[in-house]
Amino acid sequence: MNLHRPVSGSTPEQLIASLMQVREQLHALVACLPEDGWLGPRDPILNPPLWELGHIIWFQERWCLRTQADGRVADSLLPDADALYDSSSVPHDTRWDLALLPPAALDAYANRVTAAVTARLRGAFTPALAYLAELCLYHELMHIEAWWMAFQYLGYAPPAALTLPDALPLLASRLALAEADVTLGSGTGEGFIFDNEKWRHTVRVPACDIDTSLVSEAAFAAFVDAGGYQLRTAWSQAGWDWRTASGATQPVYWRKSDVGWQVRRFDQWSPLLAGTPMLHVNCFEAEACAAWLGRRLPSAAEWQHATGIDGFDWGAGWEWTRDAFAPYPGFEPDPYRDYSQPWFHTHQELRGGGPVTDARLKRCGFRNFYLPQRRDAFAGFRTAST
Ligand SMILES: [Fe+2]
Structure with a gap:
């Protein structure tokens, strides 16, 4: 596959470690959701966390595992995955009403995807795969920021306090x-x-x-x-x-x-x-x-x-x-x-x-x-x- 774009300088092991570390950040946020937080309020600027978590895993599978050399997309490990988690085709206001995987099933899906992505990075590493792994890494980091925005919006306690700078002058230089x-x-x-x-x-x-x-x-x-x-x-x-x-x-x-x-x-x-x-x-x-x-x-x-x-x-x-x-x-x-x-x-x-x-x-x-x-x-x- 010729992706016509910069080649990642990361090694397979660096990418595997980065993906794992970012997933831990996501899990720390999941652990802080309140009891009724898996779906949360319907709001045009929010996603239900249960949907968003599934979407992040789906995205990684879509790009790192299902993308074929000829551009076709192979089947998902999950029946109906695209109908549930494809942000380009699932209208935003329907995401609360879908038959979303419950958390335990989502964990199992995530574990299968992570194991397969890890094996592929170790066994079939190419610049194109490195690019796609980084795409998924940045995608997950951006969703993590969106979760922090949602925590602020909804008044949830976050996993850690933020360190805010407090030295700005009243009149900027x-x-x-x-x-x-x-x-x-x-x-x-x-x-x-x-x-x-x-x-x-x-x-x-x-x-x-x-x-x-x-x-x-x-x-x-x-x-x-x-x-x-x-x-x-x-x-x-x-x-x-x-x-x-x-x-x-x-x-x-x-x-x-x-x-x-x-x-x-x-x-x-x-x-x-x-x-x-x-x-x-x-x-x-x-x-x-x-x-x-x-x-x-x-x-x-x-x-x-x-x-x-x-x-x-x-x-x-x-x-x-x-x-x-x-x-x-x-x-x-x-x-x-x-x-x-x-x-x-x-x-x-x-x-x-x-x-x-x-x-x-x-x-x-x-x-x-x-x-x-x-x-x-x-x-x-x-x-x-x-
Ligand atoms: Fe996304």
């Missing part, structure tokens, strides 16, 4: 960016990439200045306390439409107490941490706060330009950019065709990675994307000069 040709996208032979990074090209970026760090909870509180959610001029038309339709008057996980704002972090309420990045804002809230500060969101190219300059801190949260998620010139989908393509132009591009993002996904060129109204992501923002 800024870096001057000179006009430059900025390289976006990746080349061949640089390790695993998703199709949306194909291929390397340059774009001209005008001079601006950009914050060295994310906007903090304290800085965002100043916007809220100044009536920012009622200030029509701070919001884009789409942002104002969202604000009025949703009735939002403050960040989603905040409440006002006698002693000031409090934030819910998973199952615990606490005071604002003044120097902690403001997370769980959507793109509209980020744009409005930036506009109120007399600034704007940076473009992805400006953001990537800044990562090459000393003093630019990133990785404390996903960061909304001003860019719609869109294909680079010459884009072609990879074999997992629905990774990027269905979401172009409707989703917004984010960069950086947050407190629940695995280090393997924190690359300055990695392109994340969410619908602009999503508030459940561990996403914040920084600002740039207008």
Whole structure:
């Protein structure tokens, strides 16, 4: 199979160990589900965990075991697997109603898939298989992040407390960016990439200045306390439409107490941490706060330009950019065709990675994307000069 993409540098044993270690992270989350948590509430931004776990195992079997050299897909170990767990064909709102495997049967399916994938990596290792194993690894890591988002959204206690940075200044320091040709996208032979990074090209970026760090909870509180959610001029038309339709008057996980704002972090309420990045804002809230500060969101190219300059801190949260998620010139989908393509132009591009993002996904060129109204992501923002 010629996959026309970078070849993984990992050995079979490294891939086997990584897959096992990531599965342990998933099991730690499963162990923290409440008693009625296997299905959980029906919600457009959630999946039932029982479905999602099955989907992760199905995905690994689909790509690492069932993919044939001629492009055909062999049968699953599980009757009806595709009808249950294929995210491209199983409508989201039906996932609570399917005859999903119960947890014990899911464990048995997972064990069979893991054993077969391990045997295949040891016995029939090729660059194409290495690519597919890494695809499954990253896919599972992204679902794990989605589970952390769901734990925050639902107020579940997580497997471990997060270490949040608490040293951001109220007024961010800024870096001057000179006009430059900025390289976006990746080349061949640089390790695993998703199709949306194909291929390397340059774009001209005008001079601006950009914050060295994310906007903090304290800085965002100043916007809220100044009536920012009622200030029509701070919001884009789409942002104002969202604000009025949703009735939002403050960040989603905040409440006002006698002693000031409090934030819910998973199952615990606490005071604002003044120097902690403001997370769980959507793109509209980020744009409005930036506009109120007399600034704007940076473009992805400006953001990537800044990562090459000393003093630019990133990785404390996903960061909304001003860019719609869109294909680079010459884009072609990879074999997992629905990774990027269905979401172009409707989703917004984010960069950086947050407190629940695995280090393997924190690359300055990695392109994340969410619908602009999503508030459940561990996403914040920084600002740039207008
Ligand atoms: Fe998935």
